[in-house]
Amino acid sequence: MTILNQEQTKRICERVLALSKADECIVSVGGSREGNIRFARNAVSTAGLAENTAVTVQVAFGKRQGTASINEYDDKSLEKVVRRAEDLARLAPENPEFMPAVAKQAYKESATFSAKTAAIDPEFRAQAAAYAIEACRKNKLVAAGFFTDSTAFSTVANSNGVFGHQQQTGLDFTCTVRTEDGRGSGWVKRSALDASRFDAREAADVAIEKALRSVDAKAIEPGRYTVILEPAATSELIGFMMSGFDARQTDEGRSFLSKKGGASRLGDKLFDQQVNIWTDPWNPDVPVLPWDAQSLIARERVDIIKDGKVNALDYSQYWAKKKGVKPTATPGNLIMAGTNKSTAELIANTKKGILVTRTWYIRLVDPQSVLLTGLTRDGTFYIENGKIKYPIKNFRFNESPVTMLNNIEEIGKPVIIGGDEVAYQMAIPPMKVRDFNFTSLSDAV
């Protein structure tokens, strides 16, 4: 019984809140069922199903706070977890920045559940792997990949009357296809909330085509190039940049959004006019829970970058109080405005440029300018007169997403892309960007 319904979790929350003797109590009940299949060298290497649940109790006595969790729901266990949290709260030092539990919130439901995804079984997973493996065997290619799906529920409540319950589903598929001689490699990623929007055959074909086209890559000189960046190439760069939107960091002078003299760049036009990035828990493509799991503040639609201007910063409860503004929920998704143009159209409109399938091993080099380094991988091609001419060797880049979003020439149609190292669900368009800075060549295929 991993997935509990609202009635069941409400009863658990009420029991916990009644048991608590602390000044305030916050309770969270969650559970998930996650299936996966992993394959490599054209064979399945592992497959599994993991189920997990937890009830987490956070209590406070004055400014002392304690947290404990347990994975059983009987009365005795609930009493135990409440007492453990209270014991820890008594041991913990006072936190001068402690903020009380939020007042009752209105959570407008978001469409985070798909019955079709929840019904995914081992056969479905095996079939997703089989499409790639069989097609690769036929084409003398080698497939490696991972398919994972999850069904989960999340319930939150506190002693001020907050209550929210919702179910979520999701799936991710990644596949790397390599030629047998190791001279070509292609990759694809697909993320979906609803399994009916996932086509394993289509996905595998993309990776296969990229692998076949990428053989015998030519070396071209590093330098600044016009690039067409597929969504997987920019999503992590943009995700990295968002950590600089914290209001406290900005006000304290520790963000790229801090300005000389102590002011922030809020309201400044820091990006190209075409750049519009917002968060919206109810977005039909990438819906997320309508609350922030840390603060329990209700999420809202927020324009983070509007027509190239920095439009909003994230305010924690503590910093909001200090600054006399409204605290904000941490975004769960990022949506970037695009057009109806396909990646192929962006290529067709390009005289000379480079197509980048994905970027890899991205790390922050300098937080002052959000300078990031990383590499291209699994499908980098030279474009001439609107056509892909030949594969090229991978590059290392040293580039800031701020600069990248200033140099946009053309934007395509957003696609759903799950985060890798950043935590957001995203809808990001392919982009044509001028002067993207490649600093060295990589021999990696």
Add this chain to the structure above:
Amino acid sequence: MERRTFLNVGSLAFGSLLVPVFGRAIAAEELLAPMAVTAKKALADVAMNAATKAGASYCDVRIGRYLNQYIITRDLNVENVTNTESAGVGVRVICNGAYGFAATSDMSADGIAGAARQAVAIAKANARLQSEPVQLAPVKGAGEVAWATPVVKDWRAVPIKDKAELLIAANKAGMDAGANFMQSMLFQVNQQKYFASTDGSYIDQDLQRLWAPLSATAVDKASGKFRSRSGLSTPVGMGYEYLDARAQDKIKAAGGVATLYTKSYDIVEDARAAGRDAKRKLTAKSVAPGKYDLMLSPEHLFLTIHESVGHPTELDRVLGYEANYAGTSFATLDKWQSKNFKYGSPLVNIVADKTTPGSLGNVGYDDEGVKCKRWDIIKDGILVNYQATRDQAHIIGEKESHGCSYADSWSNVQFQRMPNVSLQAGKKALSPDEMVKDIKKGIYIVGDGSFSIDQQRYNFQFGGQLFYEINNGKIGQMLEDVAYQSNTQDFWNACTAICDERDWRMGGSFFDGKGQPPQISIVSHGSSTARFNGINVINTARKIG
């Protein structure tokens, strides 16, 4: 590679937890009571009997209880104190030549037997897609044995108040020395691991690890510039005694530019230095890009070793099992088979070793019940071996496993993870100060910074914490905006000097990520200060807006 932060580890995917934890949070007083070995043996036997009855030809059982505590401080405040626990059983079987794995937190006999039967069912299903049967290198059953990290002071017995006060004292020292903001943390880990297998092993291990990272940030509001300096400690496989600083464990960096630490760490002293250094960085000279002779301190070089030698010599990557995630490796089997692949200059000797005292990878037995040992990876510059588990040993002609199996939780399947991989000290007497004398145009780098390498481990870029120019045999002023780029083979072949064993010490990582679903591992890398000639240095300063 560190793909996820420590705080996210083990948090449930549904994201509803109120605090980031890596297990179930528990009260402090419960941390010290271990589960009886007899009870663990009985449970392991239940699983093995159920598995063999269901048709398994092999079964191993890992009963884990993972206890952790983390304390996070910012400036003069304690932001979070959390104790966590995670306990359960993982059962791995071979049936019909294929692996199966299942895990459960239900530690009743029925629950464990059920997991064993489920593992067998999964193995049978996987066998249909198997191209060749799993072949395990033989392991002689260890019988009933125990191993524990040698610990002088158990972190579980140190009051939270004392630990919090130490971190706050460090933050205060950093702020007094010039930092505008300080953060310090204490991560403490206890893994109670019981391994049993149908080979006849019943191995009980009690492991302890600790890490105390810090960061100092200085801000110049007038110019809008900010710079940070991280701590120069290393995560260790030791007890709380690591934080009882001893004078004999302190050494001076070349030219006295920093105080460095070996077997114990003075966090307050380092925080003070970090505050001072962060402020100095605000006015340091921006580096002129070009070719330099780099002098790399072990606090920095460990990460370069990790990325450019540790990962490429993992046999599962070489074979293609990580192709979809962390990537493959340039160090292919044909290069190893040639017996003359020049990975580095003849000075470069790199060993794998899970027996180094105080290291993160130091255990008695790996997660397949293989007794840990030491072996050569690169000898006199030549690639001579990889890192292998039981099912890989035959591929490289080995008769026994290297003992490189690890799982980050009872609930995850064990797989190949790197042991401690270390550069051996130079054979000729040479100190860091003597090394400087011979460098005309160089940069001395201390501490690890940003790091990135391609998916076959050729092209890399590293930053650092402290950079000093070297001019005509003398250490000069502090530099900033420094990163170096190279190709792994070019870099290691450019190694022209390594300080002797007096300078040898370890760095390490708590969060080395790999696998799908991803798992983290812990690993140390030792070295002495080493010199690399003619490496390309770039200037990372940028202007935006």
